[in-house]
Amino acid sequence: MSGGVEWALHCCVVLTSVREPVPAARLAELHDVSPTYLAKQLQALSRAGLIHSTQGKSGGYALTRSPDRITVLDVVDAVDGPSPAFVCTEIRQRGPLATPAGACTTPCAISRAMATAETARREALRAVTVADLARDVESDSGAGTLSIVGAWLRGPAG
Amino acid sequence: MSGGVEWALHCCVVLTSVREPVPAARLAELHDVSPTYLAKQLQALSRAGLIHSTQGKSGGYALTRSPDRITVLDVVDAVDGPSPAFVCTEIRQRGPLATPAGACTTPCAISRAMATAETARREALRAVTVADLARDVESDSGAGTLSIVGAWLRGPAG
Numbered sequence: 001m002s003g004g005v006e007w008a009l010h011c012c013v014v015l016t017s018v019r020e021p022v023p024a025a026r027l028a029e030l031h032d033v034s035p036t037y038l039a040k041q042l043q044a045l046s047r048a049g050l051i052h053s054t055q056g057k058s059g060g061y062a063l064t065r066s067p068d069r070i071t072v073l074d075v076v077d078a079v080d081g082p083s084p085a086f087v088c089t090e091i092r093q094r095g096p097l098a099t100p101a102g103a104c105t106t107p108c109a110i111s112r113a114m115a116t117a118e119t120a121r122r123e124a125l126r127a128v129t130v131a132d133l134a135r136d137v138e139s140d141s142g143a144g145t146l147s148i149v150g151a152w153l154r155g156p157a158g
Numbered sequence: 159m160s161g162g163v164e165w166a167l168h169c170c171v172v173l174t175s176v177r178e179p180v181p182a183a184r185l186a187e188l189h190d191v192s193p194t195y196l197a198k199q200l201q202a203l204s205r206a207g208l209i210h211s212t213q214g215k216s217g218g219y220a221l222t223r224s225p226d227r228i229t230v231l232d233v234v235d236a237v238d239g240p241s242p243a244f245v246c247t248e249i250r251q252r253g254p255l256a257t258p259a260g261a262c263t264t265p266c267a268i269s270r271a272m273a274t275a276e277t278a279r280r281e282a283l284r285a286v287t288v289a290d291l292a293r294d295v296e297s298d299s300g301a302g303t304l305s306i307v308g309a310w311l312r313g314p315a316g
Binding site: 013088098103113117119 | 159161163164165167168171188189190191230243244245247249250252253254255256257261264266267268270271272274275276277278279280282283286290291295297298306307310
């Protein structure tokens with residue numbers, strides 16, 4: 001998993017605090033990260049339809065839908081792609097005792113075990129939304145934390 | 159996840175079919191893979207204590223314990239290491255609204271969500287043993303499949 005997932009999730013959480021589009025430079029300043037690096041994650045979120053950008057003087061990025069309809073899995077897939085970590089290369093079809101390709105109509109036992117674990121991981125990521133994360137941040141850091149972030153994001157660039 | 163996990167799991171499954179140590183070259187021949195490449199996975203399994211090697215004319219690799227006491231997670235951790243895919247870099251401690259380090263005594267909401275998913279994946283990998291995989295291979299390919307593999311592994315090198 002790339003480090004971009006962490007940045008993308010943080011951006012989604014702070015974007016729950018504002019209705020107005022937030023310039024990418026402002027998100028980068030909030031997180032003290034290179035705007036060029038953050039732009040890559042924002043573009044991935046945008047391509048996946050989780051945020052959209054508006055151009056112009058008051059342009060920037062905003063969530064495209066309610067944060068309770070954006071899951072952590074949506075963000076992970078947007079940034080890292082939906083490819084599973086384990087890729088079966090059909091080892092059973094190799095060597096002197098190879099299973100004939102025609103007999104390999106279903107995934108092998110090893111591939112199934114790995115797929116079950118991947119599904120468990122994805123279900124856990126799907127079970128948490130950006131709205132859940134925002135609630136947890138408020139619970140951790142105190143009610144009003146995201147209002148302060150929102151006010152800062154709307155304020156004049158530093 | 160590295161491709162080595164798939165090779166290592168296949169080796170563990172076929173090693174359930176023999177009591178005698180199997181030379182690394184024989185395992186490589188069975189799987190039609192470079193002995194040098196396979197040696198790397200076998201060394202990882204050996205370092206983790208899942209297989210052990212004996213030297214000499216009839217030397218080779220064997221499982222160190224009953225296959226029902228070797229989980230898929232054991233093999234994955236042996237080959238790829240136990241490091242989680244997601245690494246939290248404490249983004250909350252950055253920038254103008256940073257949470258002071260002293261207030262970050264527990265993982266942040268995002269880190270917790272990712273850890274929960276990682277735990278779900280690991281639990282699923284821990285729930286399947288090499289003995290389960292061997293049973294599934296027999297169930298998929300017909301009873302006696304692993305006996306044939308075992309006879310081949312014990313036979314003279316080709």
